[in-house]
Amino acid sequence: MIKNNGFLPALPPPSTSVGVIGWLRQNLFPSPLNTVLTILAIYLIYLVTVPTVSWVFLNADWVGESRNACTSGGACWVFVAARFDLFMYGFYPESEYWRINLAFAILALLLVLLNIRQVPRRGWLAAFTLIGYPVVAFYLFSGGLFGLDEVETSRWGGLSLTLVLSGVGIVASLPIGIVLALGRNSQMPIVKAVSIVFIEFWRGVPLITVLFMSSVMLPLFLPEGTSFDKLLRAMIGIVLFESAYMAEVVRGGLAAIPRGQYEAAKALGLNYWKSMVLIILPQALKLVIPGIVNTFIALFKDTTLVLIIGLFDLLTTIEAGFKDSNWLGYAVEGYVFAALIYWIFCFSMSRYSQNLERKLHTGHAR
Amino acid sequence: MAVEQQPSSAPAKAALWRRPVFRSTVFQVLLVLVIVYVGNSLLSNTLHNLHQRGISTGFDFLSNAAGFGIVQSLIDYQETDTFARTFLVGLVNTLLVSFLGILFATVIGFIMDVARLSKNWLIAKLAMVYIETFRNIPLLLQILFWYFIVLNKLPLPRQSMNLADVFFINKRGLYLPSPIFESGFWVVGVAILVAIVAVIFIARWARARQERTGEQFHTVYASLAVLFSLPVLAYFAAGSPVGWEIPELKGFNFKGGFVVIPELAALLLALSVYTAAFIAEAVRSGILAVSHGQTEAAYALGLRPGPTLRLVIIPQALRVIIPQLTSQYLNLTKNSSLATAVGYPDLVSVFAGTTLNQTGQAIEVIAMTMAVYLTISLTISLLMNWYNKKKQLVER
Numbered sequence: 204m205i206k207n208n209g210f211l212p213a214l215p216p217p218s219t220s221v222g223v224i225g226w227l228r229q230n231l232f233p234s235p236l237n238t239v240l241t242i243l244a245i246y247l248i249y250l251v252t253v254p255t256v257s258w259v260f261l262n263a264d265w266v267g268e269s270r271n272a273c274t275s276g277g278a279c280w281v282f283v284a285a286r287f288d289l290f291m292y293g294f295y296p297e298s299e300y301w302r303i304n305l306a307f308a309i310l311a312l313l314l315v316l317l318n319i320r321q322v323p324r325r326g327w328l329a330a331f332t333l334i335g336y337p338v339v340a341f342y343l344f345s346g347g348l349f350g351l352d353e354v355e356t357s358r359w360g361g362l363s364l365t366l367v368l369s370g371v372g373i374v375a376s377l378p379i380g381i382v383l384a385l386g387r388n389s390q391m392p393i394v395k396a397v398s399i400v401f402i403e404f405w406r407g408v409p410l411i412t413v414l415f416m417s418s419v420m421l422p423l424f425l426p427e428g429t430s431f432d433k434l435l436r437a438m439i440g441i442v443l444f445e446s447a448y449m450a451e452v453v454r455g456g457l458a459a460i461p462r463g464q465y466e467a468a469k470a471l472g473l474n475y476w477k478s479m480v481l482i483i484l485p486q487a488l489k490l491v492i493p494g495i496v497n498t499f500i501a502l503f504k505d506t507t508l509v510l511i512i513g514l515f516d517l518l519t520t521i522e523a524g525f526k527d528s529n530w531l532g533y534a535v536e537g538y539v540f541a542a543l544i545y546w547i548f549c550f551s552m553s554r555y556s557q558n559l560e561r562k563l564h565t566g567h568a569r
Numbered sequence: 570m571a572v573e574q575q576p577s578s579a580p581a582k583a584a585l586w587r588r589p590v591f592r593s594t595v596f597q598v599l600l601v602l603v604i605v606y607v608g609n610s611l612l613s614n615t616l617h618n619l620h621q622r623g624i625s626t627g628f629d630f631l632s633n634a635a636g637f638g639i640v641q642s643l644i645d646y647q648e649t650d651t652f653a654r655t656f657l658v659g660l661v662n663t664l665l666v667s668f669l670g671i672l673f674a675t676v677i678g679f680i681m682d683v684a685r686l687s688k689n690w691l692i693a694k695l696a697m698v699y700i701e702t703f704r705n706i707p708l709l710l711q712i713l714f715w716y717f718i719v720l721n722k723l724p725l726p727r728q729s730m731n732l733a734d735v736f737f738i739n740k741r742g743l744y745l746p747s748p749i750f751e752s753g754f755w756v757v758g759v760a761i762l763v764a765i766v767a768v769i770f771i772a773r774w775a776r777a778r779q780e781r782t783g784e785q786f787h788t789v790y791a792s793l794a795v796l797f798s799l800p801v802l803a804y805f806a807a808g809s810p811v812g813w814e815i816p817e818l819k820g821f822n823f824k825g826g827f828v829v830i831p832e833l834a835a836l837l838l839a840l841s842v843y844t845a846a847f848i849a850e851a852v853r854s855g856i857l858a859v860s861h862g863q864t865e866a867a868y869a870l871g872l873r874p875g876p877t878l879r880l881v882i883i884p885q886a887l888r889v890i891i892p893q894l895t896s897q898y899l900n901l902t903k904n905s906s907l908a909t910a911v912g913y914p915d916l917v918s919v920f921a922g923t924t925l926n927q928t929g930q931a932i933e934v935i936a937m938t939m940a941v942y943l944t945i946s947l948t949i950s951l952l953m954n955w956y957n958k959k960k961q962l963v964e965r
Contacts, residue, residue, distance in 0.1 A: 230690035237689045244691045393597040397604065407946035408939045409903035415921055416939070419931040423618045424611045504707040511910060518710055538714050542706045549705035 259539075270530060282533040283540045286524040290540070293360015293515045299352060303363050306343040310336065333374055340367075356434040360515030362544065364434075368506045368516065372441045373449075373499050379442070380449025381488075385479065387450065388457055398450070405447035410505050413440045418512045437509050445502055452494040456487035489563060496556035500549050507545075517541060615932070630928045631656070637923055639914045641830050652924050659919035660941060666836055666915060667902040673841035674901060675894075678848025685853055696849070704846040709907055711843055716835035716911040723831075726822050737816055737823055743834060744816035747827035753810035760803030767799070768792040832913035836905065844901045851897060855890035856882060888960050895953050899946055906942075916941060 219228060231241045262277025265284070273279035283290070292300055313332045316322050344367070347353040359367065386398030405413070417440030421431060460483055468478030510519045521537040524530060585591055619626060631653040638648055642658045643665060684696035703711070721740070724730065729739040737744040775786035804810070816826030859882050867877040909918035916938055925934040 230688070233688060237692075240689055241691050244689075244695055248695070391593045391597050393600060397600065403947065403950075404943065407943040409906040409917070409942055411906045411909065411917055412921060412935060412939050412942065415917075416935050419925070420935060423615050423931065426614050427618060427621065500705075504705075507707040507709040508907070510709065518707070518713075522713075535718055538710065538718060541710055542714070545707050545710065546702070546705045550701060553705065 270533075273533075278536050278539070279533050280536065282525070282530050282536050286527075286530070289361060289524055290517060290520050291361045292363055293520055294358040295354060295360065295363070296352070296358070299346070299354060302343045302346070302351065306340045307363070307366070309339065333377070337371070337374055356432050359434065361520045362517045364514065365503070365506050365516045365518075368438065368441060368509065368514075369499065369503045371438055372445045372502050372506075373495070375438075375442045376446035376449045377495070379446035381453050381484070383446060383450035384453035384457060387454055402447045402450050405444050406451070410441075410444055411508055411511060413444045414508060414512050416440065417443075433512075434514060437512060437514055441502070441506070445498070448498050448501075449495070452491050452498055453487065455494060456489075456491035457483065459490050460487050492563065493556040493560040496552055496559065500552050500556075503548060503552075504545065517544065619932075624929055626930075626932070628933055630930050630933070633928070635924070635927070637927065639919060640912070641833065641914055652928065655924050656916075656920050656937065659914060659916035662914050662919070663902075663905055663908075663916040663941075666833065666840070666905045666908065666913070669837055670840040670844065670901050670905060671898050673837065674844035674848055674897075677841055677845035679852065681845060681849040682852040682856075685849055686856065700846045700849050702846075703842055704850070708839060708843045708904055709910055712835055712839040712907055712910055715838045716831065719838075720831045720835055726818060729818070729823075735813075735815055737818075739823075740831070741822060741828075742831050743829040744823045745827045745829070746813040746815045749812040749814055751810040751812060753807040756807040757800050757803045757810065760800045764796045764799040767795050771795070830913070832908070832911045835911055836908050836913050840901055840904060844897055844904075847897050847900075848894060851893035852886075852890055855886040855888075855893070858889045859885045891960075892953055892957060895949060899949055902945055903942060 232238045258277045262275045263280055264273045264275055265280050267281040272281045342348050383398050386394045389395050417436045421436050468482040506516055507518045509516050518541055521541045525534045525537040632651050634649050635652050635655050636648055639646055639658055643661045646658050681696045684692045687693050723740045726739045729737040735746050771791055772788055775788045814826055816823040863881055867881040906917040908915035909922055921934055921938045
């Protein structure tokens with residue numbers, strides 16, 4: 204007896220449209236033009252990767268003490284290994300490296316704690332990271348307290364100086380930026396005008412002229428006899444410059460807060476500062492965290508400009524490294540190493556910021 | 570007669586210092602006082618310091634003779650020219666590198682963007698690798714890399730790379746033939762103008778006809794044909810009035826022709842490759858910002874993929890793209906000041922560098938330099954605000 208249940212079972216899809224073959228057909232060879240492009244791309248990858256891999260890995264020299272160890276014709280990573288301390292710490296005294304390490308270890312710990320949801324009182328922790336930690340780190344770096352030897356700022360350098368410059372730039376420019384953003388949104392005409400002029404001025408000029416200005420003109424502006432540390436002068440320039448960018452980022456956050464929030468705060472009888480600090484800013488700042496991270500990335504890359512005013516950041520120490528007569532001719536290795544470090548930092552931060560953006564996308568967008 | 574009690578309808582007035590108007594007035598007066606005080610003390614400090622160091626203020630130095638050479642100048646410049654002239658030379662060089670950089674960055678950026686959005690997986694990934702690599706490496710490092718590593722590996726003049734005996738590439742630069750315009754060239758110029766006017770008319774006519782009859786016209790192809798054929802015809806009709814000066818190896822170097830010095834080449838390469846990565850991202854974010862429903866609606870109306878992109882997606886995406894693109898162009902212009910790292914004679918390198926060192930007039934020189942960048946930025950952002958206002962979505 205034949206019992207008809209309705210339909211026959213569906214046939215499996217043809218083998219050319221599923222699995223590896225299907226994927227290849229769909230993504231690499233969908234049309235003649237794309238086939239040509241794919242083949243060209245594979246050829247290009249072959250042209251680039253084969254010599255690169257052999258230079259970076261296969262033919263490279265990894266161990267040794269001096270340039271005599273570099274004989275195989277590939278990259279001479281011995282150079283980077285030998286000058287690694289210089290690249291990381293600049294001319295900081297070797298016996299005191301632990302202080303820099305400790306400072307960054309504390310920072311890493313704080314950042315990890317801040318990103319774990321279960322940690323209690325994260326607000327206070329964040330406040331400490333922004334306000335208390337810089338003080339601790341400053342005394343760890345410069346010493347002069349609790350029996351630590353004093354280390355002048357002219358000996359700071361390398362990656363640690365790059366991190367100090369960008370860290371100070373962000374932490375100090377955040378409060379100034381918030382005040383400027385509030386000022387730009389203010390009802391008071393003079394406050395508003397002053398904020399706009401300040402923001403547009405610093406955003407309109409290149410950082411390099413700002414650094415020139417802070418290194419050449421600042422000494423002229425101050426009363427006779429006051430002398431400023433070179434590093435501090437660069438930092439002042441960077442903070443002024445960065446606070447304008449930060450103000451625009453914060454202003455973006457303020458603009459994204461629905462009007463109802465402002466009105467509700469007023470209806471509750473809160474005055475201006477209370478409604479800002481308790482209602483508006485917590486929401487606005489949460490929204491602009493990705494923007495702040497992006498500003499940080501830009502600043503991190505921009506700190507390389509201090510090379511031009513002669514501070515020893517990562518890039519400058521690397522240049523100094525391969526201009527050393529013992530290591531002449533290893534510029535490529537130096538630049539590649541610098542690029543790698545900057546790339547790792549910037550790329551991971553941008554991924555983090557994209558991640559945050561997705562996580563924080565919880566509403567309010569009108 | 571009972572004294573009538575005045576009804577106290579007006580609420581009790583707040584104390585003076587609690588009134589918003591009073592507060593904001595006081596606050597603003599204080600702010601002005603602080604600014605005036607700080608400004609005044611800065612000014613008096615500066616004047617005092619300048620007096621102590623024996624530096625005179627003012628812009629008189631601009632008319633003194635400069636006395637130093639500049640590697641590249643688009644306008645006539647000799648060592649005996651004034652400092653004001655060095656300012657002009659630097660400014661023109663900055664504008665040149667910014668203009669060329671914007672051009673190249675836009676072209677590379679759009680190509681990368683098309684590749685990034687391509688359906689071909691490999692091409693899309695390659696474009697992504699490009700974008701993520703160059704976006705995340707500091708520009709200064711890239712400039713130095715191009716200048717000291719890549720261009721330094723080029724051969725010496727005697728072993729120049731030779732393209733068709735006309736283009737030569739070596740350590741000293743890229744040598745191109747330079748055109749010499751002869752007397753009959755005005756014919757070609759007129760032809761170009763005529764072609765532009767013709768294109769405008771064709772476009773208007775085609776639009777009017779489409780609105781009247783619904784028939785479409787291949788405006789783009791027709792315009793390209795006119796723009797190309799008219800000048801070419803005029804060129805031959807006038808008897809080829811352009812001669813070419815071809816660079817020639819004389820002694821240790823090439824003479825004649827047009828030379829792109831390696832400083833300019835490195836700066837341009839780095840600026841355009843770096844900014845192109847940002848432009849590609851800006852364009853991508855603009856296109857992705859147009860909701861997919863728009864594409865589906867266009868398909869439902871029977872539009873093919875090409876017109877969908879051209880008529881539906883791009884006009885909406887431009888609203889997001891244009892402001893980001895402008896800010897990238899501004900960044901490129903400001904970043905061109907990194908020229909000073911490789912010694913390309915731009916405004917910062919020539920004027921805020923050499924001229925400042927020679928004259929010691931730090932304040933005037935830095936102020937003039939900043940004023941140039943500020944003028945460019947403010948002009949562009951004013952134009953941008955105007956554009957945004959015009960293109961803003963009208964929402965209820």
